[in-house]
Amino acid sequence: MTPATNTNGQASHNGRNGGLAIDVRGLNKHFGDKHVVNDLSLQVARGEILGFLGPNGSGKTTSIRMMCGLLTPDSGQGTCLGFDILKESDEIKRRVGYMTQKFSYWDDLSIRENLDFVARVYGMANRREAVDRALEDLGLATRSAQLAGALSGGWKQRLALAACLLHKPELLLLDEPTAGVDPKARRDFWEQLHQLASRGISVLVSTHYMDEAERCHKLAYIAYGKLLAQGTAEDVIASQQLTTWSVEGDGLAELSETLQGAPGVDQTVVFGTALHVTGRDGKLLGETLTRLAGPNRRVEQIQTSLEDVFIHMMGDAEDNMNAAGAGVKKAKERA
Numbered sequence: 567m568t569p570a571t572n573t574n575g576q577a578s579h580n581g582r583n584g585g586l587a588i589d590v591r592g593l594n595k596h597f598g599d600k601h602v603v604n605d606l607s608l609q610v611a612r613g614e615i616l617g618f619l620g621p622n623g624s625g626k627t628t629s630i631r632m633m634c635g636l637l638t639p640d641s642g643q644g645t646c647l648g649f650d651i652l653k654e655s656d657e658i659k660r661r662v663g664y665m666t667q668k669f670s671y672w673d674d675l676s677i678r679e680n681l682d683f684v685a686r687v688y689g690m691a692n693r694r695e696a697v698d699r700a701l702e703d704l705g706l707a708t709r710s711a712q713l714a715g716a717l718s719g720g721w722k723q724r725l726a727l728a729a730c731l732l733h734k735p736e737l738l739l740l741d742e743p744t745a746g747v748d749p750k751a752r753r754d755f756w757e758q759l760h761q762l763a764s765r766g767i768s769v770l771v772s773t774h775y776m777d778e779a780e781r782c783h784k785l786a787y788i789a790y791g792k793l794l795a796q797g798t799a800e801d802v803i804a805s806q807q808l809t810t811w812s813v814e815g816d817g818l819a820e821l822s823e824t825l826q827g828a829p830g831v832d833q834t835v836v837f838g839t840a841l842h843v844t845g846r847d848g849k850l851l852g853e854t855l856t857r858l859a860g861p862n863r864r865v866e867q868i869q870t871s872l873e874d875v876f877i878h879m880m881g882d883a884e885d886n887m888n889a890a891g892a893g894v895k896k897a898k899e900r901a
Contacts, residue, residue, distance in 0.1 A: 585612050587737050587768035590644030590651065593632050595625075602628050604791040606642070610770055610784075612736075615763050617782030618772040621880055625791045626772045627667070630739050633770070634662050647736050663730030665740045669722045673715025677706050677725055680714055684729045700728040704758070720751025727758065738762065740771040744778065756781050776873045787879060794879050803875050808832075809848030810870040811855055813841040815863030828854045833878055844874050 588610035595603040603625045610616045620626050631637035634646055635655025643650075649657045671680045681700055685693030701707040704724045709717075714725060723743060730738060738759075744752045756778065759769055763783075771782070779785055779799065786796040795802045813821065818841040822834040825843060830850030835842045845851040852867070859865045 586610065586645070587612050587614070588633055588644070588646050588770065590633055590646075591642060593629065593639045593642035593644070595628055595632060595637070595639050601791050603632065603639070606632075606788070606793050608633070608786055608793065608796065610737075610768055612768055613763050613766045614784060615759060615769040615771065615782045617779045617785045618770055618788065619774070619779055619785060619876065620772075620788040621790075623790075624788050626788060627741055629788065630664075630741060630770065630772065634658055634664065634737070634739055636664070660733070661736045663733070663735035663738045665726050665730050665738070665743050667742045667745060669726060671714050671722075671725060671729065674713060676711050676713055677701070677717075677728075678710040680725060681729055681732060685732055688733045690733065696732050700732055703731070704728040718751075719747045720754075723747055723751060723755060727755070731762075736767060738767060738769045738771075740769065742772050742774065744773065744775065752778070776871075776876070779872055787876060789880055795875075799872055803870055803872060806870075806875050806878060807846055808844050808870045808875060808878060809846070809851055810842055810844045810868055810874050811851065811865060812837075812868045813843060813855065813859055813863050813865050814839060815860075821859065821863070824858055825854070828858060830854045833874075833881055835874070835877055842868075842871075842874055844870065844878060 586609055588608060590609075591607045593603055593606040594601070606625075606629055608629075618626050618630070628637065632639045632642075633644070633651065635649075635651050635658040638652065643652065645651065646658045647661050649655075649661075651658065672683070675683065678697060678701065681697045682693060685696055690696050698707075701710050704727060706721075706724055706728060709721065714722065717725065726743070730740075744755055747755070752775070759771070760781075763769055771778075773779060782799075784796065784798055785802055787794050787802065795805055797805070818836060822836065822841055825831045825834050830845045830847045830852075831843060831854060832845040833843075835844075843851065843855060848867075855865050
């Protein structure tokens with residue numbers, strides 16, 4: 567039977583997972599006493615952009631590497647592009663483009679020379695045509711002779727994405743690709759990602775930026791190794807059942823301290839000139855604000871934002887490094 571082809575002309579391997587680019591269940595990974603990834607299950611559809619969010623050290627990079635066969639999990643199973651992540655990692659690597667957090671190309675080579683070297687690594691027979699196409703598609707043609715070391719962050723990002731796309735991957739794994747990049751370059755980058763998704767390429771991208779998270783088709787939030795929520799932005803917000811009020815006026819820092827631990831108050835966060843106060847018991851929260859906010863401040867209920875939700879989930883999560891330390895301490899006490 568002839569394999570199906572995606573819209574960019576590359577053969578697709580649908581296999582056991584039908585329309586799923588990633589389908590993993592129960593992934594676990596330990597590094598020493600630290601449980602870095604704890605029972606992760608995740609699905610990414612073909613042509614979907616999934617935002618992978620979480621604090622630093624939460625296990626995002628380890629999870630990404632396990633899902634594409636670069637790192638073997640301690641337990642769990644799954645497929646990436648229809649291939650078994652435990653047994654067929656070589657097949658996965660041929661079909662995946664992986665962009666790391668740190669710029670990993672050669673500063674003393676030009677943009678064209680960098681892309682040509684990557685094409686050689688992949689053993690591409692038509693590498694000159696592939697490099698020309700990548701330069702044109704990513705707007706790099708006029709700078710092709712410029713040394714990579716002289717590029718700004720945004721242009722380095724374009725070079726890295728062009729290198730990822732040389733071999734026409736079916737899945738892109740992007741690990742915080744816009745860190746340190748200016749807002750315009752980030753916006754342009756996301757326009758390119760949506761163009762790729764419209765051609766059937768799946769994208770899993772880790773990010774700390776809430777505006778980027780809102781541009782993803784779906785989200786997954788991981789904190790200290792555990793997946794806490796997944797779905798559309800609306801699904802994630804609704805799942806936490808939070809009520810949020812905005813308080814404007816003088817003395818917001820002092821009011822924030824006053825509200826800590828007050829009935830119905832789960833968190834307080836300053837956003838510019840407003841204090842966001844969030845809790846699960848909306849009625850009790852409203853009563854507390856009426857009592858404590860004072861008559862000279864403007865108080866109104868607002869829609870809970872994605873950032874409100876993520877700050878709340880991060881506050882509720884247990885740091886696995888602290889948990890590991892506590893376990894060691896208990897073991898010593900027993901000894």
